[in-house]
Amino acid sequence: MNRYPSIADHGLIGDLQTTALIATDGTIDWFCSPRFDSPSIFASLLDHSRGGHFSAHPHDAVFETKQLYIPDTAVLVTRFLTENGVGELIDFMPVSSEAPSTRHRLFRVLRCVRGAMDFDVEIAPRFDYGRQQHELKVADHGVTYTAGNTRMSLSLIREPDDERLARWQETSDGDLHFSLSLVEGHMRGVVLETGSEAPPQDVPVATAQRLFDDTVSYWQDWISRSTYTGRWREEIDRSAITLKLLTYSPSGGLVAAPSAGLPEQLGGERNWDYRYTWVRDASFSINTLVRLGFLDEAAAFGRWLRDRVVEPLDSDTGPLNIMYRIDGDPDLLEEIIEGWEGYRGSYPARIGNGAAEQLQLDIYGEAMDAIWNAHLAGIEFGQAGWQAICDLLDWLADNWDQPEEGIWETRGGRKNFTYGRLMCWVAFDRAIRLAAAYGRPAPVARWTVERDAIYTQIMEKGWDPTRRAFVQQYGEPVLDASLLKMPQLGFIAPRDPMWLDTLAAMETELVSDSLVYRYDPSASPDGLRGSEGTFSLCTFLYVDALARSGQLAKARITFEKMLSYANHLGLYSEEIALTGEQIGNFPQAFTHLALIDAAITLNDRLDEAAARGRH
The missing domain is CATH 1.50.10.10 (Glycosyltransferase)
Incomplete structure (x- = not known):
């Protein structure tokens, strides 16, 4: 992976109160919450070592990537092509209400669409432009980060009868690594949530699918209101x-x-x-x-x-x-x-x-x-x-x-x-x-x-x-x-x-x-x-x-x-x-x-x- 991807090698997702930039290799390298102008949580785009990131990509050392939006939406799909199979990372944020909110959810859905694929996921937040230290608490159902008055949780998307899909590896500086092994047809993933006091808990695959469908519908319904019918x-x-x-x-x-x-x-x-x-x-x-x-x-x-x-x-x-x-x-x-x-x-x-x-x-x-x-x-x-x-x-x-x-x-x-x-x-x-x-x-x-x-x-x-x-x-x-x-x-x-x-x-x-x-x-x-x-x-x-x-x-x-x-x-x-x-x-x-x-x-x-x- 490049230390600094090209500026153009990014997609944008958001919930109408904040946004995240996602590189073509599946890394979130810019994310501020709860608002656009809030201090950063991930900002490796400005400093690879100190800014923090949230990456998700195949375990294979060699892979190709393609990126696209679900048509007429702000739902981003990053596709990974390897010798063993084809996988997808689907990033979206359910649209927030019109009232200011500290709670924001960022879904990172991983699925294997052909063959088999092992995904590596790394979460390395650096709160307040790296100026605020954080504490990490790991549990079976997820992870909680606390940095001053800021709270962030990470929950797994999985089926109720799944065995432990994630093999957590905590580092001394409060970062987290884990892996997911998927075969064709499997869909799992993680949900990053900021501003909620609720403990992390498993998110059923059906719930993630429903929120994905709702988000797709929101954007497609919105753009359908355009009155423009000309060229381009x-x-x-x-x-x-x-x-x-x-x-x-x-x-x-x-x-x-x-x-x-x-x-x-x-x-x-x-x-x-x-x-x-x-x-x-x-x-x-x-x-x-x-x-x-x-x-x-x-x-x-x-x-x-x-x-x-x-x-x-x-x-x-x-x-x-x-x-x-x-x-x-x-x-x-x-x-x-x-x-x-x-x-x-x-x-x-x-x-x-x-x-x-x-x-x-x-x-x-x-x-x-x-x-x-x-x-x-x-x-x-x-x-x-x-x-x-x-x-x-x-x-x-x-x-x-x-x-x-x-x-x-x-x-x-x-x-x-x-x-x-x-x-x-x-x-x-x-x-x-x-x-x-x-x-x-x-x-x-x-x-x-x-x-x-x-x-x-x-x-x-x-x-x-x-x-x-x-x-x-x-x-x-x-x-x-x-x-x-x-x-x-x-x-x-x-x-x-x-x-x-x-x-x-x-x-x-x-x-x-x-x-x-x-x-x-x-x-x-x-x-x-x-x-x-x-x-x-x-x-x-x-x-x-x-x-x-x-x-x-x-x-x-x-x-x-x-x-x-x-x-x-x-x-x-x-x-x-x-x-x-x-x-x-x-x-x-x-x-x-x-x-x-x-x-x-x-x-x-x-x-x-x-x-x-x-x-």
Whole structure:
């Protein structure tokens, strides 16, 4: 087994409150409980020796693996092929209720489907990022782990008349090894449970089968509600399921990714914790899910966003933070896990996120665009929400014309980013539309003045006549892929000559064989050492922009090429390295949101072109 598997060599399971990453060799190397942003229990993905893991694989020294999802579900199957037979590891988590829960169950069902197979299982937890020692208590019916106030149990899945299937071997450091010998047709396994005070007990095979069936039914019933019927349905459905997995059901918050510390450059320092809810991501998710017909989820995200708007912060950086914990807590203190080497030596391994209190003006436009799209879908804000919107816009009217940190959370100081100004324009534009749609009292005259002033400023200072392109920041010739959203947001017509020139400039400078960089760090220092890969979100934004500008052939080949970079399960991390390897936190919600949007836009434009051809 590899010391550090590739980031892409993982599948994701979850119960809508937390998730686990499972490598293609059957190892859980990232699992936090009871929530996405809780301290880790297994985290060998960030430090092989200190992080902890839960492995299950054939005893044979040589085996091949294949991994797939049960169709239209988040139930993961890892298949093992050996000389003696074929076995399967089925991983799933029964979906939790919508109330916050400390109890979570992770089923690891082992079965032999051909021949015979001996499985080796090793459980090596390291609580609180390896900072909390644990005690292990072994009994005939299972195992109990205790680490401070945290309790975890391990129970066997077996038949009542089974003899002792497990041969426990306890190590001095509190790890556990055991083996299971199965023949064709046998199904046994283990259940990992966190947060329950009940002692471990045998789980009958029939009970495990029932919970498996229920979990499969839940996911298949959920995805069947999608209203999308166009091209690339399989890729869109997998992205939608992934977004649902990344949703914290009790609050409606969407985490940017379930992982922390995975590098944007192998060996580099750009290793951030993404287990939080960004205002930006939550806003985009509302728009995307409305397009797929998932109005309940869009409404839940809308309520999360409403709560942030209605209860503004008393902060020097404005009434909204750029990100929060999944329950709305703004405290995201960043720290380094001391002693951990990081993924493949990518030090430091960070938890928390120090960018939380940055000034990023674009979030106000993204929030208002989401509220506008929610309105179009019949999801409305009440009077308290409207008053909060007016207060937010009053603040923005006084503060939009200032330097800020920008969408990419750079740490090189505040600058006059064009994208930030663009989204301030969006904020006022959508607020004006909402006031008219609702017939609510509002200082529309002032909002109109501010909106038009921003438009004029972008045209005068955000446009570089020498580059013949809209640029990243005023007075600098650097290009930025975030501006690919300009036509999508209605700021400029997609076939306007100024926009087509910008798109052509980006193709020359930011596009590499269809993959798109965010910007060039060497030309625009961002306060961090090293470089990064192409940004998958930006590639899908490029597809969307090409399709809107009528360049359908280029848009389609770019999209199809990007699909080839997905992992074996259709999942994407944040970035793609020069080698084609996925890097950055995994899987990333932003990427899957952009995939869905690009696919829908491209599909609609292709249908329109076909209809014109028929006439």
